[in-house]
Amino acid sequence: MNKSDVVQLILGDRYLKQPQQNQATAYAPTNIALVKYWGKRQQDINLPVTSSLSISLGDKGANTTLSVNNKNQDSITLNNQAIDLFSNFSQRLSQYLNLFRKPNSTYFDINITTNIPIAAGLASSACGFAALAKVLNELYTWQLTSTELSILARLGSGSACRSLWDGFVEWQAGEKSDGMDSFGVPLDIEWPDFCVGLLIMQTQEKNISSREAMQRTIQTSSLYSLWPEKVNYDLSVLKQALQEKDFALLGKTAESNAMTMHALMLSAWPPISYALPQTVEAMQKIWQLRNTGLEVYFTQDAGPNLKLLFLKKESEAIKNYFPEIEIVQPF
Numbered sequence: 146m147n148k149s150d151v152v153q154l155i156l157g158d159r160y161l162k163q164p165q166q167n168q169a170t171a172y173a174p175t176n177i178a179l180v181k182y183w184g185k186r187q188q189d190i191n192l193p194v195t196s197s198l199s200i201s202l203g204d205k206g207a208n209t210t211l212s213v214n215n216k217n218q219d220s221i222t223l224n225n226q227a228i229d230l231f232s233n234f235s236q237r238l239s240q241y242l243n244l245f246r247k248p249n250s251t252y253f254d255i256n257i258t259t260n261i262p263i264a265a266g267l268a269s270s271a272c273g274f275a276a277l278a279k280v281l282n283e284l285y286t287w288q289l290t291s292t293e294l295s296i297l298a299r300l301g302s303g304s305a306c307r308s309l310w311d312g313f314v315e316w317q318a319g320e321k322s323d324g325m326d327s328f329g330v331p332l333d334i335e336w337p338d339f340c341v342g343l344l345i346m347q348t349q350e351k352n353i354s355s356r357e358a359m360q361r362t363i364q365t366s367s368l369y370s371l372w373p374e375k376v377n378y379d380l381s382v383l384k385q386a387l388q389e390k391d392f393a394l395l396g397k398t399a400e401s402n403a404m405t406m407h408a409l410m411l412s413a414w415p416p417i418s419y420a421l422p423q424t425v426e427a428m429q430k431i432w433q434l435r436n437t438g439l440e441v442y443f444t445q446d447a448g449p450n451l452k453l454l455f456l457k458k459e460s461e462a463i464k465n466y467f468p469e470i471e472i473v474q475p476f
């Protein structure tokens with residue numbers, strides 16, 4: 146099963162038809178996993194070893210416009226700057242679009258604006274591919290459901306399948322080899338006081354992609370066999386914490402899950418560490434603050450930046466201790 150097979154399964158007789166519109170725009174929020182996706186059971190169509198659970202970041206995300214052009218190649222701008230078509234970024238985008246268009250017949254001007262740093266472990270590929278799946282759905286008038294779009298977004302980047310919805314979303318790993326049961330499912334939970342603070346220490350591109358790091362972890366970490374059980378436990382506790390609005394339980398579970406994911410990476414060979422000295426300093430500051438009674442937790446993805454988790458009542462204290470923080474209220 147490869148990506149084209151999945152696209153054909155979803156689109157049926159709509160596969161490789163011409164766009165029905167000349168231009169369309171769509172937005173998708175980025176998402177931060179509280180229980181992480183780390184490892185694939187199938188590489189090509191991004192089928193995960195385990196389920197995962199995220200929070201979408203509301204108005205932090207990607208806005209993408211696709212326009213059919215009359216040239217014989219795509220053109221791509223990111224935040225109004227032209228991007229080299231031979232860059233990894235462009236190649237990955239164009240290859241994704243190739244899954245849906247007749248070969249050598251349709252090219253696009255692709256304009257992406259995003260308010261999050263690209264490739265800084267802030268899930269920019271997640272909102273990017275989710276927005277792209279949505280905008281293609283408009284341009285080709287496929288009229289797909291959000292679940293179907295979640296599967297298509299997953300083909301671009303695994304975590305993108307969680308960016309089709311606001312709020313808390315579970316990516317159900319599924320079991321099928323074609324991945325038709327592997328998509329995001331929104332949880333019916335509102336938590337208006339829930340805050341995520343972005344503590345950005347570096348906006349540069351990371352030196353090892355999460356894709357490569359995941360693969361190396363599975364292949365070389367002797368701890369990896371413990372991961373599925375840890376995730377299953379954390380998922381059930383996190384869902385309980387969400388139901389009961391038990392913030393301390395949520396924070397502890399999310400932080401422990403992230404630390405375990407990074408422990409797996411440290412145990413890979415060659416070892417992988419996304420932390421900078423500032424990352425470790427910030428972690429220690431958070432642990433100290435927690436000892437003084439401030440209810441703040443963190444999670445970390447495939448980059449040095451931390452995402453702080455806290456409730457609205459702690460916002461002022463958090464701003465005092467971390468003046469550079471950007472606070473997002475997902476609800």
Ligand code: 2P0
Nearest residue numbers: 178181182302303304355356446447
């Ligand atoms: C997550 N991450 O659950 C985890 C935690 C990073 C750390 O999903 O290879 O860009 O495109 O499926 O989705 C980042 O990996 O990887 C990611 P691919 P993706 O958010």
